[in-house]
Amino acid sequence: MTPTATSHDTVHTPLTAERVLAGAIELADRIGIEQFTIRRLATELDVKPMTIYHHVPSKDAIIDGIVDVVFGQIDLPPDELEWSAAIRRRCVSARSVLARHPWAPPLMESRTTPGPATLRHHDAVLGCFRRGGLSLQLTAHAYAIIDSYLYGFALQEANLPFHGDEEIAELAEAILESFPVEAFPHLAEFTTQHVLRPGYSFGHSFEFGLDVLLAGIAAAQQSNP
């Protein structure tokens, strides 16, 4: 580290809050939120740790910020579609966004200071239900159950400890070997006869459940006009 800049270094454009957040997301995606530290982020951004604090006030503010960025990545329900189709689109988009950021699901609903993209997102979803003719009461139920399902599915999907057919087989065998088959017969059956069969994918259930919920909301709307 000579005091004069090493000549081969490309001149860095000054760090900004946006670059900090973008780097934070990239790092969290790669190593997980547990391993995510200011020091590692600094290395990633090619600066020293304290430099980061000139652009964001704290690690917590970074978490707030990246959650808002993720909200911004989710497609809003398109105005031109009928409400249930629009919400469906938004949910499918959200699931794919949350799958790209496995650290996000537990955090999306835990921030007490929502950012602008978060507010815009909630406003758009509420507006979609209302334009579809749902009462405030039913809108509340609908939003609560749809998002519960969405975040819960994303949470489970993000925590699947495998990402391919080989890994799933390894893990399943490890768990199965940890207890006698007679102790948990249904778990053993389910694992060997279904999960380990080719073609199994947890994600296949997503649209099934989503459509059940949307149909249930639509039915409630009919029966209570």
Added chain:
Amino acid sequence: MTPTATSHDTVHTPLTAERVLAGAIELADRIGIEQFTIRRLATELDVKPMTIYHHVPSKDAIIDGIVDVVFGQIDLPPDELEWSAAIRRRCVSARSVLARHPWAPPLMESRTTPGPATLRHHDAVLGCFRRGGLSLQLTAHAYAIIDSYLYGFALQEANLPFHGDEEIAELAEAILESFPVEAFPHLAEFTTQHVLRPGYSFGHSFEFGLDVLLAGIAAAQQSNP
């Protein structure tokens, strides 16, 4: 701190792994998982930090352990009930358990080394679906969507930043004041016309959504025998 034991101290029964886990749950319930540290737990248990490591190998093992304890607190689906009623009971029980332990929802599905109560729980739920006559395929969908909904709801409920009518009003006003009403009209309407009305409770939506999902699964069972 004289080296000889102060005479008025009641003699401590020796610490055990169970007492460590029980204390950990109590502490996490009280101060949250973020604030939960080995050092604080030691103070709580009236021992020094390193004593804890004679009964559990690491903080991570404590997390594994308390998650398993929480699984053990959830009622299993009763054998004598029809499958959907039995699953319903189990879900209602789970929701109330998870509400008592707000730190738990994000962790329940993220452990790679499930404990005995966790395995027993999953085995019982799978067995309930199978005894009800659901195919393995439908059982997989059913379990995935029911648990997504359950954990998602618990996650949202655990993260509600208010716990009474006054707090909710405070927070809502703080959020509403942070932006012009015209910017997010639906959010403003929803908050002032519904959330702030007496009698609103997020939790009221739980059984509505749960019943929609159970009915959807039953319908799928009929149409594909």
Added chain:
DNA sequence: GCCAGTCATCGTACTAAGTACGACAACGAA
């Protein structure tokens, strides 16, 4: 072209937390 002020960057250091290592004391069995 010079200078003072501004601003991004960073070095140092403090505090909190997880936990490895080994000392020590209390207690039971030989």
Added chain:
DNA sequence: TTCGTTGTCGTACTTAGTACGATGACTGGC
């Protein structure tokens, strides 16, 4: 009594968040 066993703890190392203040580069006004 003695020795081993077992639970308890003191010390200390490492990693992490971040407060404080210094430093160097860059800028607008002269």
